[in-house]
Amino acid sequence: MPVSRRAFIRVIGGGAVVVAAAGAGAAGFALTRTPTRALAPWTEAGAGETDIRRRALSYAILAPNPHNRQPWMVDLSRDGELTLYCDPDRVLPETDPFNRQITIGLGCFLELLRMAAAEEGARIDVTPFPQGHSPEGLDARPVAQVRFIEDATVSRDPLFAFVLDRRSNKEPYDLARPVTQATAARLESAVASTPALRVASSVDDVQIARLRDITWRAFVIEMETPETYLESVRLMRIGKAEIEANPDGIDLGSPMLEALNKVGLLTRESLSELGSSAWQQGLDMYRDIIGTAMGFVWIETPSNTRIDQLETGAAYLRLNLKATEIGLSMHPLSQALQEYEEMAPVYDEVSKFLRREAAGHIQMLARLGYGPDIAPSPRWPAATRIATA
Numbered sequence: 001m002p003v004s005r006r007a008f009i010r011v012i013g014g015g016a017v018v019v020a021a022a023g024a025g026a027a028g029f030a031l032t033r034t035p036t037r038a039l040a041p042w043t044e045a046g047a048g049e050t051d052i053r054r055r056a057l058s059y060a061i062l063a064p065n066p067h068n069r070q071p072w073m074v075d076l077s078r079d080g081e082l083t084l085y086c087d088p089d090r091v092l093p094e095t096d097p098f099n100r101q102i103t104i105g106l107g108c109f110l111e112l113l114r115m116a117a118a119e120e121g122a123r124i125d126v127t128p129f130p131q132g133h134s135p136e137g138l139d140a141r142p143v144a145q146v147r148f149i150e151d152a153t154v155s156r157d158p159l160f161a162f163v164l165d166r167r168s169n170k171e172p173y174d175l176a177r178p179v180t181q182a183t184a185a186r187l188e189s190a191v192a193s194t195p196a197l198r199v200a201s202s203v204d205d206v207q208i209a210r211l212r213d214i215t216w217r218a219f220v221i222e223m224e225t226p227e228t229y230l231e232s233v234r235l236m237r238i239g240k241a242e243i244e245a246n247p248d249g250i251d252l253g254s255p256m257l258e259a260l261n262k263v264g265l266l267t268r269e270s271l272s273e274l275g276s277s278a279w280q281q282g283l284d285m286y287r288d289i290i291g292t293a294m295g296f297v298w299i300e301t302p303s304n305t306r307i308d309q310l311e312t313g314a315a316y317l318r319l320n321l322k323a324t325e326i327g328l329s330m331h332p333l334s335q336a337l338q339e340y341e342e343m344a345p346v347y348d349e350v351s352k353f354l355r356r357e358a359a360g361h362i363q364m365l366a367r368l369g370y371g372p373d374i375a376p377s378p379r380w381p382a383a384t385r386i387a388t389a
């Protein structure tokens with residue numbers, strides 16, 4: 001549906017571009033722009049499959065994962081087993097050069113697989129990296145060999161109830177609603193801190209101010225470094241047609257952004273140009289997002305092995321589900337934790353500020369607060385993630 005420039009009022013306020021669609025035509029346009037097919041995996045999870053592995057897979061693909069790359073690929077050719085691989089085309093070489101974050105996303109996937117199997121009275125036996133692994137990067141070797149075993153003693157996980165409502169909420173949060181210490185403690189209770197993994201959080205004003213500042217400076221570095229910024233731009237899906245064609249990456253799916261794209265105000269070309277007004281608006285939008293962090297939660301491991309990263313994923317998924325249960329919004333801000341040269345000073349700063357052990361590794365850092373309700377993010381259908389049936 002063509003949308004004229006006049007259908008929009010462009011207001012520059014607080015740096016962000018706010019565009020109000022006017023008239024019934026615009027409302028109709030908005031209604032047709034929902035990428036229904038890309039969101040179907042959220043309503044189809046668990047349905048229409050007779051094989052427990054496939055049912056569990058249909059939930060596991062809803063796991064949070066960096067830039068929504070959905071790096072998982074599975075082989076179901078062995079009876080009662082699932083072999084998990086990392087799809088080498090779905091990694092992020094610039095912002096995640098050692099595949100640390102991608103591995104965390106695969107850890108989220110495995111934890112969801114475990115929870116989904118438990119719902120049906122099965123436990124999974126997971127052998128991580130059965131053929132070994134490299135600290136340099138993931139390769140063609142499997143990430144995990146998983147056996148599904150019926151087990152009457154397995155307990156269902158209460159957090160499973162929140163799987164379909166879990167979100168990474170990237171909107172600004174309510175500055176008038178602080179996160180209380182009690183709420184942060186409830187969130188942390190989703191994960192038992194052990195010597196192998198520690199969850200910590202802060203809702204203290206001074207610490208929040210410092211972490212807002214660090215995560216903001218890190219975000220600016222990512223935006224000002226052509227390689228890391230362009231890695232994101234290449235993964236942007238603008239509007240319904242692009243999202244449905246590739247239901248992954250960074251979805252700029254709101255009717256507003258799609259309409260701006262149609263009238264030439266927000267294009268891949270303008271976004272690709274560092275310093276352009278589209279680039280500046282992206283930056284301004286994030287100032288508001290980071291500036292409304294009302295608390296932070298982070299995960300530290302004593303070392304940084306592939307196993308630590310998988311376990312971080314399981315813990316992060318549990319925190320995200322617990323946040324959903326208690327009505328808290330959560331949003332990872334990973335820039336400061338990324339391992340590339342331009343980020344090194346901020347990486348050192350945030351590590352020294354947060355870690356408890358000198359050799360410890362901060363694996364995840366997320367902001368907390370209360371944001372608006374948001375739609376789920378796109379997913380490839382589970383069937384497309386099965387390399388060998």
Ligand SMILES: Cc1cc2nc3c(=O)[nH]c(=O)nc-3n(C[C@H](O)[C@H](O)[C@H](O)COP(=O)(O)O)c2cc1C
Pocket residue numbers: 062063064065066067068101102104105108166167168169170331332333334335376377
């Ligand atoms: C290891 C990891 C790092 C992430 N880092 C960021 C980040 O820096 N910024 C961000 O907006 N989202 C980040 N996310 C959230 C993903 O973008 C999000 O999970 C993905 O887009 C899917 O959306 P969903 O979680 O709402 O299903 C991260 C997620 C994981 C697992």
